[in-house]
Amino acid sequence: MLPSPDPESLAAAVELAVAIRSARLGRAAHATAVKHLSPRPLPAFLSNHLVNMYSKLDLPTAAATLLSLDPDPSVVTWTALISGSAQNGRPLSALAHFAAMLRASVRPNDFTFPSAFKAAAAARKPLVGRQIHASSFKSGLIDDAFVACGALDMYYKTGLTFDARILFDEMPQRNIVAWNAVMTNAVFDGRPDEAIKAFIKLRLHGGIPNTISLCAFLNACAGASYSSLGSQLHAFMIQSGFDLDVSVGNGLIDFYGKCHWVHEARAVFDEMHIKNDVSWCSMVVVYAQNGAEEEAFRVYLDARKEGIRPTDFIVSSVLTTCAGLSGLDLGRSLHAAAIRSCINGNIFVGSALVDMYGKCGSIRDAEQAFEEMPERNLISWNALIGGYTQLGNAHMALTVFDEMIGCGEVAPSYVTLVNVITACSRGGLTKEGLDLFETMKERFGIEPRLEHYACVVDLLGRAGMEERAYEFIKTMPIRPSISIWGALLGACRLHGKTALGRIAAHKLFEIDPQDSGNHVLLSNMFASAGRWVEATEVRKEMKDVGIKKGPGCSWITWKNVVHVFQAKDTTHELNDKIQAMLAKLRGQMQAAGYTPDTQYALYDLEEEEKETEVLQHSEKLALAFGLISIPPGIPIRITKNLRVCGDCHCAFKFISGIVGREIIVRDNNRFHYFRDYQCSCRDYW
Secondary structure (H helix, E strand, O other): OOOOOOHHHHHHHHHHHHHOOOHHHHHHHHHHHHHHHOOOOOOHHHHHHHHHHHHHOOOHHHHHHHHHHOOOOOHHHHHHHHHHHHHOOOHHHHHHHHHHHHHOOOOOOOOHHHHHHHHHHHOOOHHHHHHHHHHHHHHOHHHOHHHHHHHHHHHHHOOOHHHHHHHHHHOOOOOHHHHHHHHHHHHHOOOHHHHHHHHHHHHHOOOOOOHHHHHHHHHHHHHHOOHHHHHHHHHHHHHHOHHHOHHHHHHHHHHHHHOOOHHHHHHHHHHOOOOOHHHHHHHHHHHHHOOOHHHHHHHHHHHHHOOOOOOHHHHHHHHHHHHHHOOHHHHHHHHHHHHHOOOOOOHHHHHHHHHHHHHOOOHHHHHHHHHOOOOOOHHHHHHHHHHHHHHOOHHHHHHHHHHHHHHOOOOOOHHHHHHHHHHHHHHOOHHHHHHHHHHHHHHHOOOOOHHHHHHHHHHHHHOOOHHHHHHHHHOOOOOOOHHHHHHHHHHHHHHOOHHHHHHHHHHHHHHOOOOHHHHHHHHHHHHHOOOHHHHHHHHHHHHHOOOOOOOOEEEEEEOOEEEEEEOOOOOOOOHHHHHHHHHHHHHHHHHOOOOOOHHHOOOOOOHHHHHHHHHOOHHHHHHHHHHHHOOOOOOEEEEEOOOOOHHHHHHHHHHHHHHOOOEEEEOOOOEEEEEOOEEOOOOOO
């Protein structure tokens, strides 16, 4: 129904169009005004409403055209145009309109300047921001609290922290908006202590914080790992009644999750009287960040039961949990939910899909998700490179890396280079990985971090250059970490370098004496070399000091049931059939030329007993179950919490060809795709 032709009714219709984001209603009101008020010019207040409407609804051409038809546009009209451009992510247009307004000799008001400052901040134009500050100073409006807060926020967001502090100190009145600008920008810039000090000063000056202040303080405590201080604020919130605010509740969930206080985060969540989609998403993220992926997925299912629609944030968060679980089927169901909700084109969801498929070992799906993204960011590129890294496909990882550099859309980050050097390590491209490490600072301006040094040690170790890796460690400018010594110990275990392996192990014992994995790796290295006395001594030492080793296991999912196996496990209900399948496979493999590699029998046994022991490794039991239960044509997917052993790796190659099946094994290091007597790693892992 068309609005009444009188200007007041038309203005009301335009306001309604802005409120309900209906360009159609706004254009209808405009057309009615032109039809019934022509040839007279539109009243100034109605023209202002229309410019504001077109600007707010992100129709910049219509807004600018309407302003150009006004023979004497007022500051209200110009401000509507500037504000709309700034709010809709067009900061350069907003600044251009601001300059045009000044050229037209129209003086900005206290609403114009905050929008102009916002545009300068978004465009990262500190020089322009300073000019706007000078203009506001000349006009005397810088003393207005909201104008000053706009300038303050602009200085922080353009990196001029010193200027921001001077302005804050000179402000004649500091309202809560100014204090919040100091705190939130300090949190965003990674200065949590500064945000906490600002909050304390606010309270000392008698200021009353609002929800933004409280959430900024919680974020600062989480960033600095001040869990006790944050919990004290929680008590203050309860006393002040802020705990009933949904935004504050969400902030508390996030804070406790980042401090690894999962129980407290869940308690806050359960006690919230009102929950929104951010509440549910925050709880999903808490579980995902703290290694409780199954609980994260349960929260998502509960949210759907409560009628929460899948949003880009919650879907991308749950996709991350699927990646942690290697839950390909769960990930695919979420992909379907994203498509039904029309959010699969969202850049966060798209990046999470690429990451999920890559970490679940379905690289073809990751490639397709990447290709279908309408736009990509650094996370998208890193996710695809990471997918190839998981497979050890160094050539494709380097190809995608070169494409990323060539397209000019994004610059690589330190994470990108960790992924690429790791891919080179797993793919045997030692020279390429070393060249990238040695030139990363010069080419990309990225200073090598601890992770990059660990990658190089792993790169050299896998290539059989353990002594060179050890010399590299001794010349490092930073102190070697657990990951660096662990990489060296793993390489020594792989290539039988027991003397150097002992050095690496003792370095690890000094850093983390209670980690059972390092002791087990050292014991296994001695056992593989036939040095049974030393292997036994290491295990005895573990027992004497109370170090317990978690069991190695493999698992396989079929019909929504997870079947878990340990070595020499006979408890499964299908054990008789599993043992019969293993016996059958053993005969077929030996006929095809397979010989058991008994160096992976880690106890001093007779040779025949060793052959029997390696046949009972957990991944072989899981594979036998898969061959019994999963129909032909469906890939068999096995996950193992330790590195797949060399004998199982060799056996799986034979079995893949004998039974004509695709076998996918995800160990604690990477994916192995077995098909037609071959593995995707080309025996280099």
